[in-house]
């Protein structure tokens with residue numbers, strides 16, 4: 001069976017994890033700051049904070065951006081539910097934005113319309129769908145003018161570049177960027193996530209929120225940094241000008257969203273292969289483009305973006321009505337030929353949870369039209385050219401056979 005996506009692990013990855021297990025550190029050791037520094041220098045951000053998942057990364061980014069239960073936050077209707085759920089974790093109101101049918105990303109025009117009609121939008125979470133960066137120039141300019149915080153959901157986009165060639169995650173267009181390290185994403189930790197930012201204040205806040213809001217002298221204890229303030233705490237914390245050995249204080253409500261050294265060692269090893277991963281994914285996407293061009297009732301998506309994209313998934317659109325088969329039938333016929341497919345994504349507003357909150361997916365016609373036709377076909381590092389050709393032959397058979 002050829003799945004639609006798959007992680008890649010080699011002996012180096014296994015050795016890296018084994019080494020950590022033998023080192024005495026299992027969690028909160030040296031691999032976490034090492035990963036953070038490697039990622040920050042790769043994307044050219046000032047800071048990076050590694051956490052337990054992309055979802056918890058989004059939750060912390062929401063809080064660290066100062067968004068709260070009063071906030072209205074725009075995100076794409078064509079994304080994984082986590083992009084919107086982080087707004088709900090914070091008690092805020094997600095506002096869904098329709099997509100551009102060519103990029104499949106949040107449409108800057110729809111975003112502009114939302115901003116025009118809805119006063120007091122506080123945040124926007126653009127999602128780089130499939131690894132294709134959103135039009136961040138347009139989005140960030142509009143956000144800046146309206147006092148809107150930008151958090152990029154770059155779960156698909158590790159290694160992707162903006163149009164100016166700089167790396168997604170450098171936060172030149174946003175206050176924070178979030179990556180996922182789930183096995184189906186570009187590089188994996190098993191489970192994990194990373195937040196990048198250029199703000200030291202936000203960086204400190206993320207460290208606090210990641211671990212219960214507890215300070216053990218790992219960041220500023222107000223009583224120490226500003227003598228005279230918080231005298232009660234200071235007396236408890238300090239003797240002879242030094243922090244007492246047992247002392248820690250919880251300064252705000254945080255979480256246990258920590259990642260482990262074991263997971264970080266795996267990502268560090270995966271990152272050694274990142275260039276190979278990206279290059280091969282790009283090759284496969286280009287190969288599909290060539291082999292599928294002009295196939296009747298099939299439309300390619302996101303073409304013209306392969307060079308910028310991390311090519312996380314390969315999505316085609318099929319006119320199921322015209323071929324006289326439902327999507328379920330096509331998926332089952334392909335599966336019988338050993339080919340796995342998936343749909344990215346069911347519009348978030350279609351899910352019962354969001355439906356029950358009053359969202360209506362018919363208000364997002366491009367997301368709906370796209371969803372009706374979408375199919376993700378196999379794309380991953382280990383996929384061979386022969387397998388790509390197999391997929392194409394099988395797909396053509398399924399589209400034409402009666």
Ligand SMILES: *Cc1c(COP(=O)(O)O)cnc(C)c1O
Nearest residue numbers: 053054055080082155180181182
């Ligand atoms: C995978 C994904 C997430 C969540 O990441 P996890 O690491 O699985 O928690 C968020 N947003 C998007 C767009 C994703 O694809």
